[in-house]
Amino acid sequence: MRRGELQQLLDALVAGELSSDEVARRLESSLELGFAKLDLARERRTGTPEVVFAQGKRLDDLERIVARLLEHEGRVLVTRVSAEAARELSERHPEGIYEERARVWSVGSRSGDGSRRVAVLAAGTADLPVAEEAATCAAWLGLDVSTHFDVGVAGLHRLVGVLPELEPVGVVIAVAGMDGALPTVLAGLVRQPVVAVPTSVGYGVAFEGLAPLLTMLNGCAPGSAVVNIDNGFGAAAFASRILETKDRCAD
Amino acid sequence: MRRGELQQLLDALVAGELSSDEVARRLESSLELGFAKLDLARERRTGTPEVVFAQGKRLDDLERIVARLLEHEGRVLVTRVSAEAARELSERHPEGIYEERARVWSVGSRSGDGSRRVAVLAAGTADLPVAEEAATCAAWLGLDVSTHFDVGVAGLHRLVGVLPELEPVGVVIAVAGMDGALPTVLAGLVRQPVVAVPTSVGYGVAFEGLAPLLTMLNGCAPGSAVVNIDNGFGAAAFASRILETKDRCAD
Amino acid sequence: MRRGELQQLLDALVAGELSSDEVARRLESSLELGFAKLDLARERRTGTPEVVFAQGKRLDDLERIVARLLEHEGRVLVTRVSAEAARELSERHPEGIYEERARVWSVGSRSGDGSRRVAVLAAGTADLPVAEEAATCAAWLGLDVSTHFDVGVAGLHRLVGVLPELEPVGVVIAVAGMDGALPTVLAGLVRQPVVAVPTSVGYGVAFEGLAPLLTMLNGCAPGSAVVNIDNGFGAAAFASRILETKDRCAD
Amino acid sequence: MRRGELQQLLDALVAGELSSDEVARRLESSLELGFAKLDLARERRTGTPEVVFAQGKRLDDLERIVARLLEHEGRVLVTRVSAEAARELSERHPEGIYEERARVWSVGSRSGDGSRRVAVLAAGTADLPVAEEAATCAAWLGLDVSTHFDVGVAGLHRLVGVLPELEPVGVVIAVAGMDGALPTVLAGLVRQPVVAVPTSVGYGVAFEGLAPLLTMLNGCAPGSAVVNIDNGFGAAAFASRILETKDRCAD
Amino acid sequence: MRRGELQQLLDALVAGELSSDEVARRLESSLELGFAKLDLARERRTGTPEVVFAQGKRLDDLERIVARLLEHEGRVLVTRVSAEAARELSERHPEGIYEERARVWSVGSRSGDGSRRVAVLAAGTADLPVAEEAATCAAWLGLDVSTHFDVGVAGLHRLVGVLPELEPVGVVIAVAGMDGALPTVLAGLVRQPVVAVPTSVGYGVAFEGLAPLLTMLNGCAPGSAVVNIDNGFGAAAFASRILETKDRCAD
C-alpha cells in the first residue's frame, strides 16, 4: 500500500467510483486456503512476491499453495525442497526447474538486464548448498549473478584473486561457516555492501552456525550486515532490495 | 585497492615510473603510532574512512589517534565518547562537535546533496542513544537523515503514520530493543532495504540485546539484515555503502 | 480440596459420619498402577482433569493409563500421540477420535454452550500442529473455538482482517515461531488476555523455539503471558481457567 | 479501535459527518513529543492506558512524559522509579504517591469495587520488590489486591495455610526466584489462572532469573502462564485483562 | 590405597618381604586391554568397583571388557545397554540379567542386609528409565531399595502419601524432569539427604534436562545435592557411599 494508494481508494469510495466490497477486496488482498492465507499484495507492498518455504510443510499443503500461487502469479519460488517433493511438484508442473544442490524449485525465473549484479562468494565447498540457494533465488528475482566458491581466508590468495571480478557488481553476498571470517575480511577490501550469511557447516563449537554468526556480527570492518544462519534466500531478497533502491532512486 | 590499481602500480614499477619504495609506501598506507596503526587507505579501498571507537581506549591514546587523523584527513568521527573524553577532545580541537545523547564527537561532517537519504526509526525512547548514533554517523558520512522515534509495534498506528514519510528514502534503519519486532513488521510494509539494529534496552530475558537480535534474524518478512547490538555506527556505514552502490552503478 | 472441604471431612470424622478409611481414600484419591499414580482428584482441585502426555511413554503403559482413566472418568485426552499409537488406542476404544495434525486422541469431547469462547491464531502454516493441538484441547475442555491461521506480521492486513472476528471471544491464543512477533502486535490491538505459544518452527537462530519465546516474554505491549514452546495443550488449559474464573466470579 | 469503530468512522466520512482531518486525528491518536510519541489510544484499544517505564530514561524526558500524560489523562503510572527520580516527580506533582519497595510512582489509583480480586503470592522475602510492584500496579488498575509473602515450597505448610484465603479471588499472581517452584505447586492446588513471575533473586545458577523462568515454563501442572523476569507490572496488566474479560463477557 | 597401605607396601619392600615387581603390580593394579585399562583397584580405593558405561562403545570392545572384568571380579555392572547389546552379552554369559527399562545388564547383584536402605522417587512415568537405572544399580551395590513412582508436585497428595514409607530409609533419590521441583519440595519435608537426579524428559525449554538441573541446584530448601542429567547410576553410587560412611564411622 504505497504512494497514497490508500488515500486514492478512499477518495474513490467517497466519489462512488468503487463499492465498499471492492475496496475491501483490494485492501485484504490475500488468498484464503483455510490452512494458509497467501499474501498476494506482498510484491506490490515490498517489491518481493510471497515465496514458499517448503521445509516442515506437508506435501499436500505445499502442492495446494504452489498451484494457487501459479494460478494467480504465473511464477513461484519454493525453497528448502527435498528431492522427493520436487519430483511431485514437477510432475504436476513440468515447467518447474529444480536445482538440487540449492534445494530450490521454481517457475518463471526472470532474466537480468545487466543493471543489477550480485556476486555470491562461499568460503568452503561445504557452504555450497547455501550459496547456491542465494544464487538461484537472486537469479529468479531478476538479478545477474556471478559465483566464486572456496575462497575462504585459510588461503587468502584465492580471495584476492577474485577481487577484480567483484568490481562491477552492486552487492556482494558472502557465505561462510566455521570461523565465519570471510565477510569481515571482504568488507575491508571492497566498497560494496557485504551481505553476510553464516552457515551451519562445521562441528564442535561451530554450534550449527552460531559461531560464524557471531563472528559476522562482531566484524571489525564496517560495511556488512547479517541474515539468519543458512538463509540464502534472505540474502538474495535483501540484495534485490538494495539494487532496486538504486533503480527507484535513480529516477 | 580497486579497478586495477594494483596492476597499474606494477605496470608503473616495470616501466620505471615508480620506484619500489614508492610502491611499497602506497601499498602499506598505514600510519604507525607504536600502539596503533592507522589505516589511511581504508576510505580509498572501501569508501568509508577509518573511524575511532573510543570505548576502552585510554584518553591519551585516544587524543593521539584523533590528532594524527585530523592532521592527515582533516576530519574525524569518534563513537562511544564519554562526556569527559569529549570535553578533553574539544579543548584541543574546538571545531569538534559533541552529540551527547549519541555519544559521538566529530569534526568535518559532510552535507548531503539530497540524493542519498536514510530514515532512522526507533521503537522506544530508551533506544534513542543508539538511534542517534546511527543518525549522527550517517550525517557525518554525507547522507540526508530523517528520524522517527517511539514508533514501536505496541501502537501500530504510530508506525503506520510515518510510512508516507519513508517513501523518498533509499534505506531504512530500524532500531529496537526488547521484543525487537519493529524491523520485521516494517520489512513487510516498505520496499527499501531495512537495516535492523538491536539495542541492549530491556531487562530480564532481553539479555542485553540478544533477544531482539534473534527476533530480527528470524524475521518472517524478507528484506532486512542485521548489525551488532547497539551498533548505530555500523548501520550508518552499511546504509552509506548501499546508497553509494546506487551512485556507482547508476553511471 | 477447596471451600473448607478438608474441614468438613475432619468434622465428619469427629462426628463419626465417616470412617478413617473413607477419609483416607478421599484424601489420597489417586489410582495406583505401579509405574504410575493417576491423579483422580485433579479436576476436583483445579477444574481440569488429569491429561495424558503420550510422547516418551511406552505403548503398553499408555494403553493401561488410558484404559483406567476411561474406566473411572468416562473421557480422556491424550496429547502428542503418534499415528501408530493412535491406531492402537482406537482399536481398543473405537469411540476415540484422532486429530492427526494436532496429534491428539480423545474420548468425550464436551460441547461448548457459547459462553466460553476462545480464538486460536497461528502466524504461519508451519505452526498449525501446535495451533490445532490448542484448538482440539480447548474444544475437549468445553470451550467454543474459532481458528485463524497464517496471520503473521509479514502481511499485517491479514491480521487486521481478522480483528473484528475476535470481538466476541474471551481469550486469544496466539501461536508463532521464528520471530514470534504475533502475540506482541496482537496485544497492542485487542482487549482480551493473549496467551502466547512459541513454536519450534524455524531454523538457524530460531533455536527450536527459544527465539520466539524470548520475543514473547519481552513483548513491549502488556496483556500477554507465555507458555512452554509447542505447548498447545497448556495454552488451552490456561484459557479454560480464565474463562472458568469468569463463570465462578460471576456468581 | 473496536466493535466496528473503524467502519463507523468511514461511514461518517462518506456521509460527510466527519472531515478527513478529523478522521485522521482520531486514527492517529498519539501525542508527539519529538523524542517520544505517547499512545493516547492504547486504553481505548486494549483496556490498559500507556504506562511509563522509568528505568533507562533521562530524568528530563521522564518529567516531560509524566507532565503530558497527566495533562491528558489525569492519572499516570510510572514503574522502576528510583528514589531520586520519585522525589523530583513528587516535587512537581505533590499528588503523586511513591511506593518505595515497589519502585512505583503514581497518580490516580482507582478503587476496586470488590468484583475483580487478585492475590499476589511471593516465595521469599527477597522477591518482595517484584511482588509489591505487581500489587501496586494491580491496585492502580482498579483491582482488589490481597498479598501473601514468604510462602515458598521449602515449608509447604505456609503455602497450604493461605489456600483458603485464595478461594474468592479470580486470579493468582505467583512471584518466585531461585527454584521458581511456587507457581507450579500452586497450579496443582487451586482452580484460578496462575500468572507466574520469575524474579532475578538468587545467585549462581539462578542466572538472574533464567532458572525460575524455565521452571515455570516447564511446570508439570497445567493452568499457569509466565511473564518476563521481574515484570510485576506485566503480571498485573495481564490479571486485569483476565478480570475484565470476565466483566465484558458476563454482559 | 588407604590406611597406610602404601606405607606397608614400602616397609615390606625395605624389609625384603615383597619384590619390586610385586609392589609395582599392586600399585598399578590396572588391566591393560590395549584400547582400555581396567581399574582393578577402584573398589579397594573408593568402595565402588569399576562399572562399565556401554553407550558409545563398540560391541566387540564391550564384550572384551565384560569378559575380563568377570574373569577378575566375578561380577559386573553395565549401564546404558541397548537391547541388542544385552542379547549379545547374555548369549556369552547366560547368568547375566538385563533390566530392559533400566537398560542395565549385570552379573552378581548383592543382597542387602536391611541396614542400608534407599528410596527412589520419580516425578513422572517418563522418568522411569532413569529411576529404574538408579534402583537397579543401587540393588547391585547391595542396598535395599524401595521405589515410589509418579509422585510429582502437580498432585502433592501423592507425594505426601509416601512420606511415611520414607521414614526408615537412609537416603532418598529423587528423579524428575520438566520443572524438576520434586527434590526441593521433598528436602523441605524429610530429614534424609536427598540426591537429586534431573532427567532429559520434557520438551521446549526443558532443554534436555538443563531446566530441572537448574531448579535442583537452586532449590530453596537445603539438604539436597545433584548429579548429572539422567545419571541414575551416579545417584546410586553416591547413595552407597553415604550409607557406607555410616557403616564405617559406626565402628
Added chain:
Amino acid sequence: MRRGELQQLLDALVAGELSSDEVARRLESSLELGFAKLDLARERRTGTPEVVFAQGKRLDDLERIVARLLEHEGRVLVTRVSAEAARELSERHPEGIYEERARVWSVGSRSGDGSRRVAVLAAGTADLPVAEEAATCAAWLGLDVSTHFDVGVAGLHRLVGVLPELEPVGVVIAVAGMDGALPTVLAGLVRQPVVAVPTSVGYGVAFEGLAPLLTMLNGCAPGSAVVNIDNGFGAAAFASRILETKDRCAD
C-alpha cells in the same frame, strides 16, 4: 511432621485431648512478620533449622528476622553478611560472632562430639570465602571440621599429601573454581561421599562458576554430588544430613 506425628495429632483430636485450635497451631508453626513467615517447624521436619540468607535483604528486615529467631530459637545463623550489616547485628546482639572471610554471622554455634567429622578442601586461595562459609556453617551445625586449602590439581602432591588426614572423616566437601577438577580427582581417591562446591572464581570461560559446575557434574569418577555455585552453606547442610543419617540408622 514425622513418625506418625500427624496421625497422633488427629487421634488426639478425635479423643478430645487436643482442641482444633491447638492442632492448627502445631500444624502451621510459622511466625508471621508480615513481610516474612519464619518456618519454626523446619528443624523438627528436616533436622536443620531455618537459616537466614542476608544478601538482597534490607537491613531493617534482616534485623527483625534475626531478633525474632533469636527470641524463639536462642541461636541463629546468617550467611552472606556484609561487614556493615554484621556491625549492626553485633551492636544489638553482642554475643554474635562474625567470620569476615566466610561472611557468616551467628549465635549459638554447637560443639561437635567427634562423631560427625567433615573435611573441607579448597583448590585455590581464591576459593577460601566459599570454603570458609562451608566450614563455619558446618561447625555451627555441630560437625567437627578440618580444613585443607590450596590443594588443587595443578600440583597433585599437595592433594596426595592430605589424603591420610581424610581417613577419619565421614564426608569431604571439595570447593573449586576455574577447571573444577578437584572433586572428580578426589572421588577417585577416597571412599567418602564428596560434596562438590563450584565457585565463581576465575575469569573468561569460567563464566562465574558455570565451567567448574559442569566439570563437577560430568566427573568421570562416581561418588560425588554437586550444590549451587558458591553455596558453602548448602554443602554444610547436606553434609550434616549425611552424618545425621548415620546416627539415626545406627540405632
Added chain:
Amino acid sequence: MRRGELQQLLDALVAGELSSDEVARRLESSLELGFAKLDLARERRTGTPEVVFAQGKRLDDLERIVARLLEHEGRVLVTRVSAEAARELSERHPEGIYEERARVWSVGSRSGDGSRRVAVLAAGTADLPVAEEAATCAAWLGLDVSTHFDVGVAGLHRLVGVLPELEPVGVVIAVAGMDGALPTVLAGLVRQPVVAVPTSVGYGVAFEGLAPLLTMLNGCAPGSAVVNIDNGFGAAAFASRILETKDRCAD
C-alpha cells in the same frame, strides 16, 4: 610465500626473467574445480598441505578433489570419512589406507625419523575415535607417535604409570570428554606443551563437548592450549608445527 619469495618474483618480473603470466600462476597457486579451489600453495606457505574434510561433502565432489590432489601432490589425507565413502575411494585408489576407528583415509603416509615424537593420551575408551584421528594424522605428517589410552583421572595410577614413557616425546596430545580434567592434571606433571582436545563424549551437561572444552580452557596449570571439540587432526597439525619449529630453529 616466505623469505622474500614475493620480492624475488617481482625482481624476476622486472628483470624479464619471468612473464607476468608465470608470476600470476605462481601467486595464485590454486587449482580450480568449479565447486572448489584447491590450495596448492598451502604446504609451501605453512608447512602443512591442504587436507580434505570429508564430512558434509557429496561423494562425487570428494572423489574429484581426492583425484586432483593425488595427481598434483602424490599423497592425500582425508578425515571424517564414512566406511562407505572409504570403500569408494579405495576402489579407485587401491593404495589408499582406511583407519576405521579414526575415520581417516590416506595415501602416502610419511615415515618418522625419530626426531619428532608425539604422545597421544586418551582419558576413556569412548574417546578413542578422536585420539586415533590425532594419531593417524600425526603419523601421516611424519611424526613418531606413541599412544596411551584409558588413562583418565578417575584412576590416577594409570596416568602416573605412563609418565615415564612420556619423557622422550616433544609434545603431548591429551584427549578427553566428560569432565575434561586430563590435560590440566597432565600439564601439572610434565614439561612438554600439552595440546588439549575435548571430545563430544558424554551425556547430560557434557553438552556435546562444551563442558570438557571449558575445563581445558580454565585449566589451573599453565602449559596447555586447546583445539576444537573432536578435532584430532587439528591437534596433530598443531603438534607438527611445534616440532617443525624445533627443527627450523635448531639450524
Added chain:
Amino acid sequence: MRRGELQQLLDALVAGELSSDEVARRLESSLELGFAKLDLARERRTGTPEVVFAQGKRLDDLERIVARLLEHEGRVLVTRVSAEAARELSERHPEGIYEERARVWSVGSRSGDGSRRVAVLAAGTADLPVAEEAATCAAWLGLDVSTHFDVGVAGLHRLVGVLPELEPVGVVIAVAGMDGALPTVLAGLVRQPVVAVPTSVGYGVAFEGLAPLLTMLNGCAPGSAVVNIDNGFGAAAFASRILETKDRCAD
C-alpha cells in the same frame, strides 16, 4: 618428578642413603602458609615456576605469598595486579617492576639469549593490555619478544606488512577480540605454531570474549590452538614450553 627421579629416591631409601623423612620432604615440596600451599616443585616438574594471580586475592594474602616466594626463589611474577596493589608490593620490594598496561608486577626477569623468540601480535589497540601481559610474561620467562600491534584483518595490508618480521621467530601469539579472525588468517600465512588469545574487548555479541574464542576454535586454517579469554600469561607459558621442547629435543 621426572627421568626416574622417583625410582632413584626409592632406591636411595632401600639403600639407606635417604631417610623416610627426607624422601617425604622431597616428595611434598610445598610451602604451607595456612591459607595457601606454594608449589615449590612446579618448576622442577614442568619447567615453569609457580606464578601468582593477584585478582581476587586479599592484599595481605598477596603480600605474604610474594614475600615467601621471593625468599625461596629469588624471583616472582604476579599477574592482574591493580595499580594500588603494585604500589604496596613495590614499597616492600623496591626491586619490583610494574608494567601498568600489562598489569604485571615482577622481580627477576630473565634475559633471553636469542634462541627462543616469540612474536606477539594484537588485532586492535583495545587488545593491548592482554598482548602486553603476554609480552611481559614471556620476557620474564626468558624469551625474546617482538610486538606488532593493531594489525587486525580490517586492513590486511598492515598484517601483510609484518609477515617478514615474523620469519625468525619460533612461536606467534595472536591476540584479538571482537571477530577474532586474526589467528585464523595468520595461521594460513605462516609456518609457526600460532597461539590464539581471545580478549574480552568488544560489545554486544562479543559476549565478553566468547565470540572471538569460538572463531579461534573454529579456525579453518590448521596450525593454531587457543587459551582462555584474556589469558596473556597462559599464552606466554605455553610458548615457553614450545620453545623449551625445541631445546630439550635438540640434545
